[in-house]
Structure formats: C-alpha cells, structure tokens
Amino acid sequence: MVGVAWRDSSESTTSSFTTYALCIKGPLTYVQHSKTLAGDDSHHTVKATCPSGTKATGGGIKLGDPDNDYMVGTYPPGAAGWVGAAWRASSLGSDATFTAWVVCAPSGHITVKSKSFSLPDDNKAHVGTVNCGTAGNVTGGGIKLGDPDNDSEEGTYPAGKSGWNGIAARGGTGANTFTVYAVCVK
Amino acid sequence: MSERGAARAQSSNNPFNWRRARWIVASVAAMLTLTVGVAYATGVTLKSKTVTLPNDADPHSASAKCPLGTHAAGGGVKLSDKASDYIQGSHPSSTNKRLW
Numbered sequence: 001m002v003g004v005a006w007r008d009s010s011e012s013t014t015s016s017f018t019t020y021a022l023c024i025k026g027p028l029t030y031v032q033h034s035k036t037l038a039g040d041d042s043h044h045t046v047k048a049t050c051p052s053g054t055k056a057t058g059g060g061i062k063l064g065d066p067d068n069d070y071m072v073g074t075y076p077p078g079a080a081g082w083v084g085a086a087w088r089a090s091s092l093g094s095d096a097t098f099t100a101w102v103v104c105a106p107s108g109h110i111t112v113k114s115k116s117f118s119l120p121d122d123n124k125a126h127v128g129t130v131n132c133g134t135a136g137n138v139t140g141g142g143i144k145l146g147d148p149d150n151d152s153e154e155g156t157y158p159a160g161k162s163g164w165n166g167i168a169a170r171g172g173t174g175a176n177t178f179t180v181y182a183v184c185v186k
Numbered sequence: 187m188s189e190r191g192a193a194r195a196q197s198s199n200n201p202f203n204w205r206r207a208r209w210i211v212a213s214v215a216a217m218l219t220l221t222v223g224v225a226y227a228t229g230v231t232l233k234s235k236t237v238t239l240p241n242d243a244d245p246h247s248a249s250a251k252c253p254l255g256t257h258a259a260g261g262g263v264k265l266s267d268k269a270s271d272y273i274q275g276s277h278p279s280s281t282n283k284r285l286w
Contacts, residue, residue, distance in 0.1 A: 002247045002286065003263035004275030009243035015267040017239050019276075021286035022260045023231040023252030030278055058260015060277035060286075066245035071273055101277040103259050125268040137230040140260020153273060157262035161232050167268060183260060185230070 004066055020157050022058065022139045024185070026105050029054060034099040037064065039088040043072050043148040050080040050104035056112075057105045057183055058140020061086065064097035072153055075142035075181045076112050080104070085148050103140065109186035111135040116179045119146065119170045125154050126170075128180040131163035136186030138164055146177040231256060239266075245274045252284040261286030 003019030033048040050056055059082025063069045073085030082102035088095070113135060117128035132138050141164025145151045155167030166180035237248040252258050258278050265271040279285035 002249050002275065002277060002279060003261070004245050004247045004273070005239050005263060005265060006243065006245050006272045006274050007239045007241045007267070008270045009241055011241040011267075011270050014241055015239045015265070015271055016236055017246075017248065017266060017271065017273075018234050018236040018264045019248040019250045019286065020262050020264070021233045021250035021252050021258045021284075023233060023256035023284070024259045025229050025256050026259075028257045028259060028283065030283065032277075032280070058258075060261065060275070062275050062277045066274040067243075069274075071275060074276060099277070103278060105259065138260075139230060141262065154268040154271075155262075155264050156273070156276065157264040158232060158260075161230050164262075165264075169268070185259075 006066065022158060024139060028057065029104040030101065031104060032099050032101045034097050037069060037086050037088045037096045037098045039090050039092045039095050041090045043085050043087045045073070045083050045085045046098055046100040047077065047081050047083045048100040048102040050102055053107055054104035055079045055107050055110040056082055056102050056140070057110065057185060059100065059102040059142070060084065062099040062101065068092055069096055069098070072148040073144050074156060075144040075179070076183060079110065079112055087149065109136065111184045112181060113184060114179055114181045116177050119151065119168055119176045119178050121170050121174050123169055123171065125167050128166045128178060129159050129163055130180045130182040131159070132182055132184035135184035137161045137184065138182050139185045140183040142166070142181045143168060144179045144181070147172045151176065151178070239271060249279065249285045257283040258286040
C-alpha cells in the first residue's frame with residue numbers, strides 16, 4: 001500500500017504527493033477492522049486493536065469509497081490500537097465502508113507522544129510537529145482534528161526519523177485545535 | 187574403564203553439562219534481547235515515493251517499499267498542494283508487508 005490522494009479537476013495543472021514508509025526488522029502483526037460509514041454529514045470512527053502483549057507502531061485508514069468520502073483522522077487512541085476517522089455526505093443517499101489498520105510489535109520500548117496545536121479560523125494549512133527526542137526513532141504517527149466535521153486533514157507524515165508532522169486547516173467558525181501523534185521506538 | 191568407573195565419570199560430567207547448557211541458553215537469550223533492542227533503536231529505515239497527482243478528481247495511489255528483510259511499521263502521506271488536494275487514505279498493503 002499505499003497512500004491515496006485526490007486532486008480537484010477544476011485545477012489547470014497536475015500536482016504531486018508523497019507516500020512514506022517507516023521500516024523495521026522486528027516481528028510485526030497487521031490488524032484491520034472495517035465498519036459501515038454512514039452517509040449523514042457527520043464524522044465516524046473505526047478502531048483496530050493490537051493483540052494482547054503487543055503495542056501499535058503505526059496505523060492508518062482506508063476508505064471504501066475514496067471518490068466521495070473524506071479521511072478526517074488517523075491516530076492512536078492509546079498504546080495498543082489505531083483509529084481511523086472519515087466523513088460521508090448525506091446527499092449520496094447511501095452508506096459506505098471504511099477500515100482502520102494497526103501495525104503491532106511486541107510490547108517494549110514503544111512510546112506514544114502527542115501535542116495539541118491551535119488551529120486559527122483562516123482556512124490555511126497549519127503544521128504541527130511532535131519529536132520523539134529521547135524516546136527513540138519514529139515508526140508511525142497521526143493526526144486528530146478537534147472539529148472533524150468542519151476541518152480538513154492535509155498531511156500526516158514523518159519528520160525525518162525522529163518525529164511526525166500533522167497538517168490541518170480550519171473550515172469551521174472560530175479557532176479550534178488539532179493533535180499530532182508520534183509513535184516512538186527505542 | 188570398569189562399569190562402576192564409567193558410571194562415576196558420567197555422574198561427575200552431568201553437573202558440568204547442565205551448567206554449560208544453562209550458560210548457552212542464557213547467552214542466546216541475551217544476544218536475542220540485544221539484537222531486537224538494537225533493531226528497533228537503530229534499524230528504522232525511511233522510504234518514500236513521490237508521484238504525479240492528475241487533476242481529474244479521481245483517487246490515485248502510491249506505495250513506498252521497505253528494504254528486503256524489513257516490514258512497514260507505519261507510514262503517511264504529504265501533499266504538494268494542500269489547498270486543492272486531499273488525502274484519501276494511508277495504510278499498509280493487505281498483500282505485501284513491505285509496502286505502505
């Protein structure tokens with residue numbers, strides 16, 4: 001896999017996007033969990049959970065209908081799972097599906113670091129970075145929007161091998177926040 | 187060697203063999219622990235793949251591939267035009283653990 005992106009056809013030129021993978025030698029287990037994504041103009045979440053005795057090194061989300069739905073979050077809710085958040089319009093008149101993925105490694109020196117950033121009401125992209133520091137190298141990360149029904153996720157990718165970047169833009173009214181997560185392994 | 191002598195020799199060797207076996211097991215365990223720890227601490231490799239994103243309102247995918255002998259522990263997506271583009275997914279491959 002896989003990074004998936006979409007560009008508006010009203011644009012006159014092409015653009016580009018970059019997919020990143022953080023790779024390790026340790027024994028890893030991949031878990032996915034799917035559920036229905038209701039077409040109701042609201043965000044919904046799906047969670048994949050690591051087997052007992054393991055912790056998440058990273059995770060992600062796959063949309064069942066990437067032509068119409070929106071990815072509005074991908075983040076660890078704790079040490080042993082991953083949440084994907086998505087949004088589907090009611091005007092489509094049907095539901096879809098979406099899937100959360102989590103990659104799990106034997107419990108040990110795995111630490112989740114997070115930081116909340118302010119998101120001004122300016123409809124511009126804002127970057128938040130979380131560094132692993134003494135917690136080791138980054139193996140995964142994500143972003144959680146404070147207002148996923150109105151804001152947009154515009155980037156979630158590693159800041160080298162030592163941190164994670166999350167990018168968000170505010171579509172709602174008034175300032176809000178977003179949270180960036182880095183999973184660090186030592 | 188007499189039968190009694192052989193039995194005594196075997197008896198006197200047993201404690202040594204047990205100690206040796208325990209030493210070997212402990213050494214292997216220590217090496218495995220050290221190896222795994224070092225692999226996680228220093229063995230993270232970052233790979234990326236940049237592709238063109240057509241202006242056609244269709245989803246497009248790209249995969250970054252981990253080196254042989256490693257697997258994808260996590261990954262993400264970066265857009266070049268954050269104002270007009272959208273991330274529509276970021277997840278490991280369901281068929282190849284080296285891909286994100």
